[in-house]
Amino acid sequence: MTQGVQVAGLYVRDQEEALQFYVGKLGFRVHTDAKNGDYRWLTVQHPEQPSFQLGLYTPGPPILDAATAQTLREIVAKGAMPPLVLEVDDCRAAYDRMRGKGVEFTQEPVTRYGSTDANFRDPSGNGWKMIEARKVVS
Amino acid sequence: MSGSQDPELLRRLLRAKDRMDAASHEEWPVERLARVSLVSEAHFARSFRDAFGLPPHRYLLTRRIERAKSLLRDTDVSITDIAFQTGWKSLGTFGRTFRDITGESPGDLRARERAAQHALEQVPHCFVSAAHRPDLNIAVSEKRRQEAGDINVPTKKEVP
Numbered sequence: 001m002t003q004g005v006q007v008a009g010l011y012v013r014d015q016e017e018a019l020q021f022y023v024g025k026l027g028f029r030v031h032t033d034a035k036n037g038d039y040r041w042l043t044v045q046h047p048e049q050p051s052f053q054l055g056l057y058t059p060g061p062p063i064l065d066a067a068t069a070q071t072l073r074e075i076v077a078k079g080a081m082p083p084l085v086l087e088v089d090d091c092r093a094a095y096d097r098m099r100g101k102g103v104e105f106t107q108e109p110v111t112r113y114g115s116t117d118a119n120f121r122d123p124s125g126n127g128w129k130m131i132e133a134r135k136v137v138s
Numbered sequence: 139m140s141g142s143q144d145p146e147l148l149r150r151l152l153r154a155k156d157r158m159d160a161a162s163h164e165e166w167p168v169e170r171l172a173r174v175s176l177v178s179e180a181h182f183a184r185s186f187r188d189a190f191g192l193p194p195h196r197y198l199l200t201r202r203i204e205r206a207k208s209l210l211r212d213t214d215v216s217i218t219d220i221a222f223q224t225g226w227k228s229l230g231t232f233g234r235t236f237r238d239i240t241g242e243s244p245g246d247l248r249a250r251e252r253a254a255q256h257a258l259e260q261v262p263h264c265f266v267s268a269a270h271r272p273d274l275n276i277a278v279s280e281k282r283r284q285e286a287g288d289i290n291v292p293t294k295k296e297v298p
Binding site: 013070073074076077078079083085104106107108117119121124125129131 | 142143145146148149151152153155156159160189190262264265
């Protein structure tokens with residue numbers, strides 16, 4: 001595929017902390033980590049999804065003024081950013097593995113209508129729903 | 139309106155909110171929530187309201203009603219069982235609070251939802267559920283009084 005969404009980003013409170021979380025605990029890989037002065041362009045990838053990058057950005061100068069950055073930090077910390085969904089093959093196994101690494105789960109795996117899901121947050125407050133899709137019987 | 143709040147504090151307040159979300163049927167007195175957020179009780183109640191726009195006990199109420207609506211809609215669990223499963227101590231309180239907040243009785247809601255068709259299967263469950271969360275922007279006692287249109291009704295203190 002040559003067309004489609006290439007990067008979508010999250011605001012995080014600390015890029016180093018986010019890197020440890022997404023790579024160290026979730027098993028993502030670093031795609032790009034480019035620093036220029038105070039600015040750092042950091043994207044990670046799911047190992048099974050090479051066409052998509054998840055950007056991990058801190059709100060602040062030179063892109064944003066201090067007051068806007070503060071507002072965004074508050075919004076992230078309140079968990080008010082849009083929902084994120086991670087699809088997995090085995091929700092309970094992923095839950096056990098991630099929990100063992102210290103991921104903060106806000107909902108244990110629940111099975112309803114044939115699919116299983118759990119919720120977790122990154123250290124900044126971004127909320128993820130982890131879904132094991134219903135197996136399609138053909 | 140609230141001014142700026144410390145993001146570190148907000149992250150801890152979010153943890154208390156998450157805990158209510160995960161177990162809205164449990165009792166969540168302020169001291170328990172304050173412990174989760176690592177702040178004093180007085181500080182907690184005010185900070186939570188500033189952060190999320192409503193007091194913690196009222197937030198809990200919205201989650202209980204949301205969950206009750208979900209159970210009414212999606213399961214065959216009896217209304218009595220739903221009342222106890224969602225954290226109420228009596229069926230009467232549940233029915234009255236539910237009607238005050240949603241404008242219909244649990245039984246009426248169930249019947250109406252059953253009759254309606256839903257095209258929401260592609261949306262993850264929690265987002266569908268959240269869309270049905272009541273927007274409880276005033277106290278239940280206040281809502282009751284407004285609807286009764288009677289200024290002489292005594293105001294009862296709000297209890298989750």
